[in-house]
Amino acid sequence: MHSDRERCVRAVQSKDARFDGWFFTAVLTTGIYCRPSCPVVPPKPGNMTFYPSAAACQQAGFRACKRCRPDTSPGSPEWNQRADLVARAMRLIADGVVDREGVPGLAARLGYSSRQVERQLRAELGAGPLALARAQRAQTARLLIETTALPMAEIAFAAGFASIRTFNDTVREVYALSPGDLRTRATGRPASRTATAPTTPTTRGALSLRLPFRAPLNPDNLFGHLAATAVPGVEEWRDGSYRRTLRLPYGHGIAALTPRPDHIACRLTLGDLRDLPVAISRCRRLLDLDADPVAIDDQLRADPVLAPLVDKAPGRRVPRTVDEAEFALRAVLGQQVSTAAARTHAARLVTAHGEPVDDPEGGLTHLFPSAGALATLDPESLAMPRTRRTTFTTLVRQLADGELHLGADSDWQESRTRLLALPGFGPWTADVISMRALGDPDAFLPTDLGVRRAARELGLPSTPAALTARAAAWRPWRAYAVQYLWATDSHPINFLPV
Known part of the structure; x- marks a missing residue:
């Protein structure tokens, strides 16, 4: 977008916060760069130049504005x-x-x-x-x-x-x-100017942060889904916050995320402070905070069937994950069983194979077990049908051996194809992993019972093939359309816990 000068100038002159993170404004006369919504008086258009990233501004010799703090903008969608x-x-x-x-x-x-x-x-x-x-x-x-x-x-x-x-x-x-x-x-207090070489930074401590997002944000389905499907010991809803353990490159951590009107309050307890940027990035991905809800809702609202759902509660996000492999394993555990049964299966695995953690502030007890830790489990210990047992152990083996990689860098279509090639993987499992673990904004679940029920009640086609054809107009935001369809149900995933 930074190359569309006229559009960028209009955004800066109107202080439009929707474009924060999309581009950055560098001011030639002052040598600083700002987010579009900077509260200071906008510079003359002739003194503005635009960059696609804060790093590009810094490379060009511009300094960050002290008023609008452009480096803390939401990430680019x-x-x-x-x-x-x-x-x-x-x-x-x-x-x-x-x-x-x-x-x-x-x-x-x-x-x-x-x-x-x-x-x-x-x-x-x-x-x-x-x-x-x-x-x-x-x-x-x-x-x-x-x-x-x-x-x-x-x-x-x-x-x-x-x-x-x-x-x-x-x-x-x-x-x-x-x-x-x-x-x-x-x-407001003077800081010490002395610095000595530190030891490896393994200081454990809690940090309180504010995670910005583009408005609007509807927290109901976002936090409702995470709370309703929480695995005991790994996740919990406590005192208005979703809390969970994190497996991080240098150690482990605990995140507590609380919805506020204009930000997400984030409290991170880390075993090693070097994990801070990774923990922040994963929390943002979990809550889909870098989405552009205005662009998404505008397209979905163009469909007269979805328009009332969007107008009623705009800004729905896709609840995602902090660990792609963990979510894939949990998706298999949840095949053809209730939410409660899936949580029970997962909790048993956590107790038997998860890594214990201390949580002085709550009831979290373990990290979700890694694929490597699950590679040695006895298949007979899994209380599920033999075919699903085979599906689960095959996925564990492929993840542990590195034959299948699921991560932030995954190619969505390639990963979906590889998942479908595994025994017991149908379109629903592959697509829910694509949507919630890999972050594909266009992943669609036409075979999902909740989606089909909502479609039928709204007068949309309810057969998978016909619904997929009807949903072509929602692309590339079909994953968000799923959130609006799910929201027509009274399932606990659609409500912010109390």
Whole structure:
């Protein structure tokens, strides 16, 4: 969108928050860059130039605005509605792959050369993978500086910087303030200017954050679905918050997510602060916070059958997952059984094979078992029909052996094809994994009983083939149409718990 100058200027002049994260405005006369909704008086159009990413602004020498904090904008919806190389690369960068594995590791996961990845990212985003990862490190550093009392040296390494000097230089370059000045500005208290080399940052602590989103956001089906299907020990609804354990690259964590009118309150308890950016990224994906609800609802509203559903409760999101492999395993456990039975099956696996965790603030007890941990289970211990037992153990084996990979970088169509080739995998299982685990916004469930029942009540075709043909007008947002169809039912997944 950043190349459509006229549209960008209109968005900036109207301070339209819907475009935050879609593009960034750099002001030539001041040397700063802003989000479109920046509250300051808009600059003259001739002094504006537009970039597709914060990293591109920083590479061009612009500093982040201190008023609108553009680095904290919601992420671009582009990366969650596409499955091409650039979108998959951006999802992996958000998941910390460049910091942990470098650009060669990123390229290897994508199946391209480092040069190809660099070239395509630069062409579309104006910055390569290292610059994009650096921008993310700067944002993580700012978050830790402003919301914790950690020493600057620990923050530097927790945010992924290789040295304190690089940390200091980057913060000054991006924010035009030293790390100490950033903390003073946020807290009103002078910050210590001394820094010593830290040990490996394994300090356990809780961080309270605000996760932004594009309005509107309807929390009912989003949190209702997560709470109604929560696996005991791994997930819970407590005191108005959805809480769950997280398996992260450097350790484990616990996330507590609470819906607020203008943000999601997020409390993260981490065993290792280096996992902070990954934990944030996964929580955002879980709640589908980078979606563009206005664009989605506008298209669905064009269908006179869906329009009343959208008008009644706009801004529905697709409840997703923090662990793609976990969701696939749970989808198989839930085949042809009730929600309660699926939770019981999963809870037994968690108790027998999950990794124990401590949760002083609630009742969480385990991480969901990894495919590797489940690879040694006795199939006879699974209280399910033999055919589904075979489906489950085959999926476990393929995930554990690396024959099947499900992750943020997955190609949606290729993954769906590979899932359908497994024994016991029909369209419903493959499509629900595509929708909720892999994030395909156009995944559709025409064989789902809830969808078919809603279709029948609304006067839509209820047979899978006819409903699929009718739903062609909803593309590429059929996964969101499913949320509106499900919402016609009285199932607990559609209601915010009390």
